[in-house]
Amino acid sequence: MKRILKYLALGFAAIFLVLQVFQIDKTNAAVNSNETIEAVMNVPPDVKIILGKACNDCHTNSTIYPWYSYIQPNGWFLKSHIDDGRRHLNFSVFATYDANKRAKKLEEICEEVTENKMPLPSYTWIHRDAILTETEKKALCDWTVAAVAER
Ligand code: HEC
Numbered sequence: 070m071k072r073i074l075k076y077l078a079l080g081f082a083a084i085f086l087v088l089q090v091f092q093i094d095k096t097n098a099a100v101n102s103n104e105t106i107e108a109v110m111n112v113p114p115d116v117k118i119i120l121g122k123a124c125n126d127c128h129t130n131s132t133i134y135p136w137y138s139y140i141q142p143n144g145w146f147l148k149s150h151i152d153d154g155r156r157h158l159n160f161s162v163f164a165t166y167d168a169n170k171r172a173k174k175l176e177e178i179c180e181e182v183t184e185n186k187m188p189l190p191s192y193t194w195i196h197r198d199a200i201l202t203e204t205e206k207k208a209l210c211d212w213t214v215a216a217v218a219e220r
Contacts, residue, residue, distance in 0.1 A: 088141040093148040095138065098130040098161070106163035109171070116212045120160065123188045123199035127154030130161040135195070150189060172217050179210040 106112060112120070126132050132151055138144045158174050166174065181187035182201055193200045201209075 091141055091145075093138065093144040095132075095134045097132055100130050100161045104162045104164045106160040108164040110163075110216055113212060115208050119201065119205050119209060122196070123192075123201060123205075125160065126196075127151050127189070127192070128158050128160050130155070130159065137195075146191070150191070168220060172220065175213040175217050179206075179213045182206045182209055 102108060120128075127150055134147075138147050158177070163171065163174075178187075183206055188196075188199045188201075
């Protein structure tokens with residue numbers, strides 16, 4: 070019995086080591102300042118801070134990859150969240166969206182944070198400062214409501 074456990078442990082260790090060979094691609098696409106959200110909208114400083122600490126890692130091309138992104142299978146989950154997040158909403162290319170799409174995304178920002186769907190729980194689990202306070206959620210909503218009304 071002891072021997073079986075030992076072989077099992079060795080087997081898992083070997084598989085874990087092999088997984089480490091498959092590192093994720095961490096190259097960020099270049100950010101063109103004409104295409105960012107700041108190019109087409111006023112983003113107040115307090116909103117910028119909130120987006121920066123809680124959203125930008127998955128919703129811009131300026132992702133900062135944490136140390137655990139180097140450990141598989143963690144990195145794979147992380148990468149799929151980032152790819153998926155960018156596909157749905159990418160502040161680095163927000164200016165390339167048409168007016169309707171911009172308005173829709175802005176409305177969804179308020180919705181997602183009010184319903185506590187964003188930032189993803191797997192993110193706030195490690196990034197504790199990304200857990201938004203009611204004041205921060207309100208700041209995001211006030212900003213998006215004003216921005217949609219202005220256009
Ligand atoms: C860990 C990565 C991650 C973080 C951090 C994150 N998101 Fe997301 N976001 C995603 C993923 C993945 C999706 C697409 C799947 C889904 O809707 O659950 C998404 C979807 C969205 C959508 C829906 C867009 C659409 O068209 O359906 C909005 C809006 C959004 N996020 C806003 C935010 C805001 C605002 C923050 C910060 C307060 C944030 N997200 C933080 C990963 C993230």
